Amino acid sequence: MKSKIAYGGFLILNTLFFCVSHAQNDSIATVKGFINAKSLGVSLTHEHVMSNFGKPSDSTSFYDESRLMKQVVPYLKGLKEMGIHSIFDCTTAYFGRRIDLLEKISDASGVHIITNTGFYGSANDRYIPKFAYQLSPAELAETWTNEFFDGIEGTSVHPGFIKLAFDSGEPSEIDQKLVEAGIITHSKTGLTLAIHTGENIQAAYLTLKLLNEKGVLPNAWIWVHANKVTDDKILLEMAKKGAWISLDGVKADNVEGYVQRLSKFKKHDLLHKVLVSHDGNGFPAGGAIRQFDAIPLHLIPALKNSGFTQSEIDQLLIDNPRKAFMPSIKK
Template identity: 25%
Template sequence: MSFIRTVLGDIPPEQMGVTYSHEHIVCRPPYWVEKGEDDLLLDDPEKSKQDIQLFQRVGGQTIVDATAVDYGRDIAAVRHISEETGVHIIATAGFNKGFLWSAKRPGTDETFAAWIERSSIEDLTEFVVREVTEGMEGTTVRGGQVKFGTGYNRISPLEEKVLRAVARAHHETKAPVHSHTEVGTMALEQITLLKEEGVNLEYVSFGHMDRNPDPWLHLKIADTGAFLCFDGMGKIKYGPESTRIQCILELVKRGYEQHILISGDTARKSYYRHYGYGLGLGYILEQWVPRFKAEAEEAGFNGDRLIEAFFVHNPARCFAFKQ
């Protein structure tokens, strides 16, 4: 038996429906607060809710909120948005990446780095397990996935420490695992460490795969059984949509359509429709999906079937707790 853990409770996987696999809804990352980077603060729950409603109007049903503790979660606000809209939201336990850890933990004089440094792997594992089994930020809202991340072309000792703690929390809770890869790098190195921890890669999704549009790398990752999250749709500064679509279709050609997830990683005010007049949470379903289907059909594939896989069937497998 398997289930999906949302901020409002556990649901059967078949209730997820159309799913974005990596977004941010309400967050005030301490690192960016200290830097004065207002664009990276999604700090108005009402505006976030309006974009969630836009997503809902175009057929969206579930969002995976990849905001971890070091990225300034506001789990109470996210729960309230889910209650008001009826959109299922999956929250994230664990951590993000190393450079964020120079900031102070809210309510303390200690940085995240100092906390992670003084904590044992067992201590960090226990923290992540509690976030999945008891609740986050003093609430009863439990995490629906566990997350770790690494830097650009490097894995620091603290990042490795967190990776191992998250892997062990996965074993204890059966929660699915999500990896942040900076600019799509270090996934294979992460896989080596995850294998050392005995993690079955079929429980893992790797984020930002379109930031590193390398078909050879994508095939190596897919061959492990892991999921690849192409989560930069609409971010043309990182590359055109044609590049993303060709990388996805290359995986499909090799028989890996069941390993692909799609999302937008919408983490700036300027990306949101109701904060900064950006493309918003409706863009992927309204504009990207029709284009992808057309290009898939031109390449000889069934576009409707692929979209059903990427947005419905694959997320239902990827984000399930399997008992």
């Protein structure tokens, strides 16, 4: 708990110093250390460098490290050659986050990797640790806040965002507790909330309600997997309120649909509230790569053919990720 005594023993002073310092420097945490956010460059905002999603919760931390490195590092090097500079890794604790491996992969590939704090509440709660049910939102938030200030799992690596998730249907008590804890964490750290919400519109409106109750602005929140919502009017409404809309299921065979959706945001002057990514996976439970190269290979050319300017494409892939994830307490 060294961070709690670093500035006169007062966490509030530490919070203010840490957040103001990094806001002034426009810095964001990668697994290799803090960098100026302008150095993020072209960013993929929702990918999994690797994960063990689908495996039993007691085995998600174990990888065949030799196979992992041989498969993932060349792939990320290839992405870098295509112009991808940064990846926001959405694999959480308890379904495959391995800080040590992310450091090695980033070092070997030259790609910036930003990891997360938080717990994953989807998949019928199978990856929520048992102790989370016993803690209050404030106590959970302390766990995640400590990772922000002290580093993750005793390392010098700090999270760059908060990853949470809802199941489908009516939000459960534990899912709501996790989001409440995430909002408290944001209020102490400035970390952005990336919340797997998908087509669960009820959960999206609950998130907005909880943010309002805590006096936190909607731009602290990314609606992850919003591409699964079929009614674009709802997404446009949330974007107008300030939320970030993550259309993160880009594939080679659905690019035209993404061009159409992005054109709607452009028409309504809301392109500045959209993030695009693939939800790919470099090593899904040890299997073949779930590709995350369709944006440079297919989407960018399709956007250009549809009249999107280079400035608008840069906004989607450079400016929006930087603004969405820049740590800043949004009250």
